Ligand SMILES: Nc1ncnc2c1ncn2[C@@H]1O[C@H](COP(=O)(O)OP(=O)(O)OP(=O)(O)O)[C@@H](O)[C@H]1O
């Protein structure tokens with residue numbers, strides 16, 4: 001469903017964040033991107049929905065090159081790609097429901113939506129999604145009144161409102177404790193398995209990678225230095241691990257935090 | 260441990276005795292030279308300043324004296340406590356500095372801070388004298404102040420007047436001439452009637468030593484008034500200004516007899532003839548009976564106060580309104596995150612910020628003085644002054660709100676496929692509205708507060724009235740204005756705090 005070909009990103013200040021990155025993603029995969037801080041994980045995910053404009057290369061999503069699309073045509077691609085963020089990126093002062101409804105903005109008439117009204121069918125849908133994620137009773141609250149785990153569920157609910165074929169999750173659990181991390185990733189996993197939504201997720205904790213990934217790519221200084229399955233990574237050698245996390249890295253056994 | 264060895268190594272630069280000797284001509288020099296530079300400078304500066312201030316105050320107290328001894332004697336006589344206390348204090352400080360100079364050069368010993376408390380105390384004593392503090396006045400003058408204060412605290416009997424019925428008759432008087440005396444008015448049945456005899460005369464005047472030369476005596480005969488009633492005598496000059504003449508310090512009043520008649524000899528009052536007056540000057544003398552008919556009415560001060568408090572609130576509102584409109588565009592120029600793209604925009608940012616800071620640091624009252632010169636007296640001047648200050652204050656607050664916008668939600672809404680307008684509506688506006696509303700309400704609150712005083716310099720609003728009443732010693736009316744200001748400001752304070760709480 002997604003084909004990345006020779007993707008390169010050079011920032012204005014000359015930082016080369018991605019170097020000639022190529023990989024495929026199949027329908028229904030749970031692809032995990034790993035790599036040290038600064039290795040280009042966020043840059044990669046943000047290129048896929050063009051929050052960042054890539055410098056070179058192709059991003060073929062359902063047969064269409066996203067990298068070549070003019071800004072005005074991005075709407076139709078973006079609304080099929082949900083995104084979940086490390087810091088949730090909710091509008092803190094808006095209600096949970098409004099935050100979730102915003103996920104539908106790509107579908108509704110831009111001018112009608114400026115008044116702040118959403119059709120009843122969409123409101124009903126939003127409540128259903130919240131209910132599915134177990135936070136329907138929080139709908140009226142202000143987003144910043146919720147706990148971290150609840151806020152990330154709102155973030156996922158917003159992405160689900162898009163009827164996404166693909167969800168990009170940039171370190172979705174990095175600011176949550178381990179129990180919540182499992183619960184959020186479990187939610188993403190069940191969405192992935194039950195509704196067939198493809199997931200590309202960057203993660204920091206090795207045990208989470210081992211538990212949820214169906215496939216793994218490792219980045220280092222903007223280059224892919226590792227490709228494997230979730231099972232592969234469980235048997236990863238120290239050499240391979242150092243390739244990804246740098247020479248100074250120490251292997252951390254599953255379940256412990258890796259800095 | 261290491262600190263101790265370090266201090267042992269660090270030898271004093273000069274011997275204690277030399278340090279002491281150096282401090283004799285210049286108190287603190289010893290400390291300075293022996294390496295305690297900051298301490299030395301502080302001591303030299305403090306001692307010199309205190310000595311100068313002491314001398315300056317002595318000269319002010321014992322002015323007109325020329326020699327040092329005379330000044331001191333006079334000061335001792337007029338303000339002995341200050342003169343002696345500070346002299347002892349300064350001598351003590353001098354001695355202490357000498358001892359300190361010796362000690363500080365001896366070894367690296369902890370620098371005592373006691374000496375600075377003495378210095379602080381001496382500055383405090385000088386300050387007390389300079390600012391003419393007389394705590395005694397707080398109590399000794401209180402009983403005097405209590406009379407007007409009572410009126411200000413409870414002015415409400417002046418808030419009401421009663422409907423009046425006026426019963427009056429008038430007679431014309433030709434002033435300072437006898438060319439064409441006015442005729443005696445015609446008598447009408449059932450109406451009050453006043454005859455002046457003669458119908459001309461000289462006003463009282465002042466001689467070169469400001470002594471009063473009494474005017475002509477005029478016989479007043481009234482009839483047809485209400486019997487046995489207090490009747491006031493009024494005078495009106497040629498341009499119709501009315502006043503009550505006094506005789507021996509008292510307002511002239513007469514009491515009618517049982518037929519409603521009276522007779523009185525009035526000395527013509529003192530009145531300057533307006534320079535514009537030409538020709539014969541006809542004044543008027545009047546006899547007036549005033550009856551309060553009982554229906555309570557708001558008094559003039561109350562009506563004026565209500566009028567002006569409304570004006571004040573709206574002045575604050577209009578200034579806030581103009582402030583918002585003008586500060587929004589300026590706030591974009593003053594927002595660092597929007598202006599960091601090139602050196603030109605960065606320059607604009609700094610220039611804008613600097614101008615805003617300067618404008619803000621000038622008090623609205625000063626702006627009002629300028630605005631009064633610019634657009635003339637009245638509420639508009641107040642609005643201009645408050646608007647100028649509001650623009651600067653609001654632009655700073657708004658620009659900080661813009662700087663504090665979280666880019667996360669913007670990115671997230673973009674990622675849903677929303678258009679630019681939708682991103683602004685759903686990610687930017689919700690973040691902007693709360694600080695915007697909160698700052699604006701706060702500003703309105705401040706502006707109304709400020710407009711209550713801005714009138715004092717001629718900028719319209721209630722302040723003008725308040726100052727006038729106080730100058731006229733009309734403390735009850737002033738009290739009404741004070742009450743209205745207090746109530747308005749506290750209501751506003753409460754409302755604005757409540758609204759702001761909801762938006763934070
Ligand atoms: N806007 C930018 N301008 C310039 N350089 C940037 C920008 N954003 C990121 N970079 C640089 O690009 C490189 C990759 O950054 P990126 O955020 O993609 O890494 P990451 O793997 O997501 O790191 P982390 O785990 O810390 O989130 C880094 O060297 C970073 O400093």
Ligand SMILES: [Mg+2]
Pocket residue numbers: 041042043170
């Ligand atoms: Mg990142």
